Structure formats: C-alpha cells, structure tokens
C-alpha cells in the first residue's frame with residue numbers, strides 16, 4: 001500500500017468541502033461520532049440534509065465565518081492506498097496556505113464549477129501547481145447536475161483549460177466530470193454521464209502512477225545529526241543520520257561531501273542494528289564513512305561522479321509569506337534541507353501576476369502572497385539543484401531573523 | 415523500479431524518524447512526553463530507530479495525574495529499565511499541594527485539565543525548549559491544522575492564526591527564549607496506522623489495551639472503570655464485563671469499550687469495523703464541539 005498526498009483547490013462555493021466530505025463519507029472514513037457531530041451542526045445551521053462540507057471545517061473562527069483560512073490535513077485510505085489531503089483555502093489572500101499545502105503534494109485536485117467554467121481562480125491554482133512542480137493535476141468539473149450532465153459543456157471547459165495550461169509545467173492533466181453533492185463519478189461511475197469513459201475520481205487517485213514522482217537519479221543525503229554513542233561497546237562508532245533526499249546510495253559508493261568538497265566511501269548504511277545494502281529516497285538511515293572527516297549537520301553527501309553545482313548566487317521563485325514587505329537588500333536566513341545560511345535578497349527580477357503568469361518588472365517590494373523571481377546572495381555555498389528536477393533539494397525557506405517566522409518559500413531555478 | 419517501492423508505513427516511519435532527529439538537532443533541551451499510552455510507546459520505538467546505538471538525546475517526561483491505571487506505571491518502569499533511558503516524573507498532586515491548581519469536584523471531575531499546569535511548570539523548571547508528543551492529526555478537527563513543529567508562547571499558548579507555514583520537510587524551530595515548541599512526529603499516522611505499525615514492529619503494549627474482565631459502569635453510552643478516582647452516581651451500577659481501552663489517559667476520563675480482542679490483529683480487525691473514533695471514548699471532548707481547540711489554546715498537549 002502506497003501513500004499519496006494531494007491537495008484540493010477551488011474558489012469558495014465550488015464544492016471543495018462537499019467533495020472532501022463525500023470522499024471521506026463514501027470511503028467510510030467518517031465514523032459514527034463524527035457523523036453525529038456533523039448531523040448536529042447541520043441541524044443547528046438549518047440544513048435539512050447531511051452537510052458533508054462540515055466534515056472538513058476545522059477551527060472555531062472558521063466555523064463562525066464559514067470559510068477555511070488555514071491548511072487542514074485529512075486522512076482516508078482504501079485497500080489500495082493511504083491518502084493525505086491538504087485542504088487549503090482558495091482566496092488570493094491565502095495563496096501562501098495553498099503553497100504550503102502544495103509543497104508536499106504529489107497531486108492537485110482543482111475544482112471548477114461547471115456553470116462558471118475556467119475562472120481566474122482556476123488559473124491561479126493551476127499556476128501554483130506548476131510553480132510547485134506538482135506532478136499530477138486533476139481538473140474536476142463539478143456541479144454537472146446543474147448543467148444537465150452535458151458532455152458538450154464538459155468538453156468546452158476542458159478545451160478552455162487546455163488552451164491556457166499549455167504554458168504550464170505540468171506533465172499529467174486529467175479531467176473528470178463530477179457532482180460532489182450527489183456523488184456522481186466521485187467514488188462510483190455515474191449513470192447520469194454514460195458518455196464519460198474515464199475513471200471515477202477515487203479510482204483515479206488509487207491508480208495514478210506516482211513511483212516516478214520521486215527523484216531516484218541524483219543521490220543527495222543532507223546530514224541531519226551525528227550519531228556518536230561514545231560507550232564502552234561503541235567507542236569509535238560515528239554515523240551520519242539523515243533522510244535520503246533523492247537518489248540511491250549503496251554501500252561501497254564513492255561520495256563527495258559538500259560544500260567542503262572531499263571524497264570518501266560509504267562503508268555502511270545502518271538502520272536499527274541492521275546494515276542495508278542500499279538506501280533510497282525517502283528513507284531515514286545512518287551512514288558510516290571510510291575516512292574520519294570533519295562533517296556536521298548541514299553538509300550534503302552527493303555522488304562523486306555527477307555532483308550538483310554549488311554556489312552563492314541563487315535565482316529562485318519565492319512566495320512571500322510575511323506581513324512585512326520584502327525589499328532588495330533584506331537579509332534573512334535561508335534554510336535548505338538541514339543547512340542554514342545568511343542570505344541577502346539582491347534583486348526582485350519580476351513579480352509574477354499569479355492569475356495570468358505575466359511578468360511585472362520594476363517592482364520595489366513584495367507583499368504577503370506575492371510570488372516573484374528574485375536573486376539571492378548567500379553567505380556560504382548552497383546546492384543549486386533545479387527544483388523542477390529535484391523538489392527535495394531545490395526548495396528552501398527564508399526565516400526572518402528578528403521574528404523567527406518563516407517568511408518565504410523558495411524554489412531554485414537552475 | 416519495484417525494489418524502490420516505499421510502503422506507506424515505511425514512509426510514515428521515515429518521516430517520524432526524520433522529525434525526531436530534527437528535534438535533536440534544532441533544540442538544546444528537548445524532552446519526549448511519555449504518557450504510557452500506545453502513541454507515546456510508538457514514539458519511544460521510533461526514537462530507538464532514530465538514535466541507536468547512541469542514547470536518546472532527550473529524557474522522557476511523564477506528567478503523572480496520580481490517577482493512573484497501575485498497569486500503566488508497571489509498564490512504564492519495565493520499559494525504562496529495558497531501554498535504559500532517563501525518566502523524569504512530575505506530579506499533578508504536587509501542583510495541587512502547592513496550590514497551583516484546584517482539584518475538580520462533581521460527577522465529571524477529572525485531572526486531565528490540571529495536567530496542563532503541571533506540564534507548563536515542568537517546562538519552565540527544566541527549561542525545555544521542545545516537547546515531543548504523540549498527538550495525531552486524525553484525532554480531532556483542531557488537531558488537523560496543527561503543525562509538526564508547533565510554537566507555543568511563553569504562557570504555553572497555541573495561537574492558530576499565528577502558526578508558521580510549514581513547507582516541504584523544512585521545519586523551522588527557531589524560537590525566542592521562554593518560548594517552546596511542541597513536536598508531533600506521528601502527526602500523519604491515523605489510529606489504524608498506529609496499530610498496523612505496532613503489529614508490524616511487534617511493539618509491546620500495556621495489557622489494558624487487550625480484552626480483560628473488569629468492574630465497570632455505564633455512563634453516556636460508554637463504560638467507565640470502577641475506581642476510587644471516579645465519582646459514581648447511585649444509579650450507576652457496577653457490572654463485570656470483558657472490555658479493553660482504546661486510549662489510556664487519566665483514569666477519570668478514559669472509558670473502555672466492550673471487546674473480545676486479545677491481540678493486535680484482532681484489534682485491527684475490530685477497528686476496521688468500528689463505528690466510533692477513539693476520541694469518542696474520551697469524556698473531555700464531548701463537553702463541547704470546540705473543546706479541544708479551547709484546551710489547546712490554553713497550553714494543553
């Protein structure tokens with residue numbers, strides 16, 4: 001059984017909460033006491049039906065305002081897969097929440113109201129999926145019941161979407177006509193749309209091929225923590241603990257330690273008293289080396305044959321998440337995997353108009369939720385893997401030194 | 415390709431180990447909150463996988479309500495002597511004696527809420543900057559939005575609107591003096607995942623989790639253990655039943671379920687058929703729909 005993380009996007013009232021409620025309900029992931037709580041809330045709100053949308057509402061403030069303002073994680077599983085849903089808000093002022101949910105997702109479900117067709121929001125959400133390099137996009141054309149389950153309407157919206165999505169970096173796009181409210185094509189195929197020949201949404205989620213979403217080509221192992229027992233039994237044991245970010249490491253492999261640049265050999269890959277012949281992303285292991293070198297948290301093991309570029313000048317797309325404005329010259333802390341270095345924003349090259357992908361030059365400062373291409377100078381070398389090919393090492397966050405808050409998410413453009 | 419397949423339990427385990435190591439690396443003085451329940455037992459198992467053959471880079475901290483099932487303490491002490499790690503215990507009774515908190519009275523009296531004060535006192539006494547806990551996001555609606563690294567202010571409070579965005583697996587544990595972080599390595603496990611992991615790893619659990627005969631009484635559709643710590647109304651009659659516990663917190667707010675399951679596989683089967691989520695058997699959440707959120711804001715784990 002595999003794990004699939006996906007995120008749901010759509011503008012207010014497109015039926016996102018209803019869809020998630022429906023997936024949880026039809027996969028029997030809502031249990032009796034949760035159902036009772038939903039029934040109680042439904043009655044209190046005056047609904048005469050089971051308001052499945054209530055299954056996904058989280059915080060009290062949100063319940064009161066009737067909108068989602070954060071990222072809520074929901075879980076369900078079928079015999080085939082375990083699913084983690086990041087339920088994120090759709091408003092433009094919550095772009096940062098969507099970026100957060102998108103950062104770990106294999107797949108995004110974008111909801112489109114069949115009556116409205118592709119909207120500005122649809123475009124924005126798809127652009128975010130593209131910037132965050134989400135491998136799979138599912139466009140669910142919802143409320144088909146309100147357009148007479150019309151195939152013509154479905155094809156029209158699909159055409160509209162494809163016209164704009166050509167310029168995006170999304171490999172795999174699927175269209176599914178659904179009614180979240182009535183359940184058509186969500187879990188079971190609908191009798192109302194015999195013309196639809198694809199799979200139901202759930203069936204698609206169970207089957208979509210995700211094995212190649214991981215980068216297994218480029219070995220990268222950021223050192224997290226040094227394990228040194230210093231006991232009578234293990235006087236000289238020293239292993240470097242971490243999670244394989246990408247690629248495969250084998251016992252006996254020659255590796256390069258960055259940024260210092262020395263080469264050495266893997267003598268052992270340890271995991272809980274066992275020695276593994278190899279380790280691959282995203283396993284957490286501990287690696288022992290043939291040489292006694294000065295290695296600490298923040299260093300990265302890479303393959304010696306085909307090492308990545310390192311450097312102090314980064315070109316990156318960033319999503320600004322802080323309420324303080326970002327201006328060129330600002331110094332922040334850049335965290336890339338387990339490494340933290342000081343970093344200065346040297347230039348805002350252009351801001352990305354997130355509804356159209358237009359590039360706006362001459363922008364003096366970034367505000368919360370803005371996405372821009374920026375140049376960054378770091379105080380020490382960092383890996384320069386292109387995010388498009390390596391989501392695990394091509395990403396970073398920027399931390400405000402004064403408030404300690406996470407101020408931005410960034411992806412490196414190689 | 416298929417040899418590089420990663421099973422969902424392996425993925426969850428690798429993530430939890432990663433988070434434990436991040437905690438060890440990013441904080442000066444963390445502790446693992448150990449309640450004796452299955453989730454914290456799973457945390458200990460994951461810590462063994464994260465740090466052996468070295469010792470844990472943190473002690474275990476037990477906030478003892480004084481209303482424990484004896485089996486829990488027995489289990490705790492056996493576990494500690496087996497893994498040879500440091501255990502720190504702080505007592506709710508001490509907080510009561512010092513006048514820091516007032517014992518609740520009445521039918522629903524519980525020390526569950528009082529724990530918060532003892533925990534916050536322990537955090538400042540031991541100068542902890544991170545507390546590792548076994549909470550999971552599937553437990554409750556407010557938990558669904560909890561971060562993996564959840565920053566609390568110097569009063570231990572959680573402010574849902576001020577949460578730091580958490581991107582990729584880049585956890586930001588930078589804090590000011592006096593603040594601390596609650597870390598939740600098994601956030602993405604569901605109850606069923608925990609049981610399947612326990613089964614796969616052969617993790618030992620206190621006997622309370624398995625069916626046994628016990629004197630219980632029925633209240634609000636749930637079965638409570640008959641004990642000196644729980645106020646029982648005259649009409650609530652004690653009967654002997656085959657029960658097991660789905661969570662084992664403070665005795666006063668932990669109800670049992672009727673069950674025949676005497677091993678982990680049987681529990682998993684029972685769970686798959688179950689109609690009630692595990693927090694349904696915790697009285698403290700029934701008090702109001704927003705109960706958990708209120709307690710979390712106040713510093714509850």
Ligand SMILES: Nc1nc2c(ncn2[C@@H]2O[C@H](COP(=O)(O)OP(=O)(O)O)[C@@H](O)[C@H]2O)c(=O)[nH]1
Nearest residue numbers: 011012013014015016017018053143179180181
């Ligand atoms: N007719 C119809 N109504 C729907 C459908 N899906 C959602 N709705 C309704 O649209 C409204 C907004 O749905 P909700 O799930 O709250 O939208 P959200 O804001 O995207 O989470 C509610 O009144 C739903 O009942 C659908 O497939 N058909």
